[in-house]
Amino acid sequence: MESQLYLIWGKEAYLIDQEIDRIIRQLEEGGEEPEILSLDGDELTARELREQLEFSPLFSLHRVAIIKRPYWLGKAKKRGNKSEEYIKAVNDYLNGDGSGQTLIFTTQEMDKTNPLIKRLNKEARIIECNPPDKKFLGKWIMEQFKQRGRSCTSGVVKRLQSSGQDMYYLFNLIEKLSLQVEGRSIEDKDLEQELDVRDEIKIFKLTDALLRRDLKGSMQAFHQLLEQGEHPLLFLNLTVRQLAAMARIKDYGEKGFSNKQIADITGMKDFMVRKFMDSGRHFSWAEIRSFFALCLDLDWKIKNTSQDAQFLLESLIIEICKHS
Template structure:
């Protein structure tokens, strides 16, 4: 069955056309989360959620429990919803159990399977044929533009075309971060408000300029004073230390990925597309990766692992742990 958009699926549900099998596939975690919330809300329609909604991981035990629940009649509801996350991790022996269920699914259950594999062809063939498939791929270009407009509209806020362009300028396509910035903008505008470029600059400019890209650039170029300056500004803006830490870890993972892809002689355009990075950010990451060996990047990541342990086990203030990490990352030679 060809992949459908979430809008097409919603239209079917509005017409009370409930399917027994759904598959969400793709690498964009935010869309997985968003689409699961939409589907579960529409499918249950006010039914007792505690009795009719279950989420399980696709390991051997989770699969068996998920299929058992899927065969159980709903309670005081027309439909039961069972979510089976991570079917790309199933062993071949377990895949057969899922295929057998998909051949004759329960008519009173909507089984939603998720896979972070970007290709639908990696999903079991019987699911490709019988399930409603929805792509959750990284957004860019017009798709990212439309997502911003839809997200603002859901919050009863109108964004001009110029405001959308200003908002997306120099932004990464990380939907979790973009969603946070949009929430700030929509709160600033208020219900039924209008957002123009001036509003974007008033609310988002500082956070963009002092975003993880500025911190990443400072870390990548080993500029200790600048790195501490950007870190201080991020914390003063109210960013949680653990969120900043997760941004740093993401930077290190991207640095490793860029290093690996450049060693495979992939060009900047292909790397940017593979990793979902804006072109100028990708060029920046390539430049930084060339200044480090693979062993150095591995050491930096190990330093971040040690900082993660310090967050969880030491009595040091989170800001102190972050500052120590930034110093270590900038000082490694």
């Protein structure tokens, strides 16, 4: 089952998501519209993992199951005693008939002492996705601007290449610059207030934590942003923008559109559609409507009253991250 089993490893999350999208596109180009199952490996019990791996085709003849960053693929100290139950569940699946299902594991590290990694190393297709070299990154940066109908100076490319930032951060920054700068090529001066150094918190990582409903991560990122001097309204505006994008993708998905169709309609990249689709499953429509109403209320209060903006936005974070 080599062609249906993948291990994608490395620290560049953008490239990992690109590889997942490529695998799915290959299936679609082969005439199949696979069902997509995306699971957070750390949130599954061994029993749930075993149940999820069992595939009975109902609405699709093929399924892609993605197990993201399971701790039990890590080193022994990180795995703990319970990891044996997970590894046995996967081994039992691999020993059976896995036809009709493509199974993808993602992990940051390739720990060759892990018994399951040893097996995957023999039976799966291994794809490495670590941060690229500057030559690859430079071509990618120019292509991203070109896809948006924009151009930039060689100085901009060099600064982005040398920033030490991950590719998701660069993707979001290129998107932001393309919206902000009109009628001319993007220059070094346009980066001055936008490009963070390696260890600074990124605004899009905060909104990503919100859509995961990660309260601790969201609060920590928010306070770091305040320490860096970011205005609370920037956070509020980007939160509304991300919620709107998620709601749009969720609506199309529930109406039966495929990810490829949604990407064509919205102009979003496949991996962004998949990301918002995954996030949308964690929110009900009643919650989404209430969040938009709350954001509107907070925007008015911040601009027209003396109420503390930090307190107001902390209340928004708590409300969004609160599970119903």
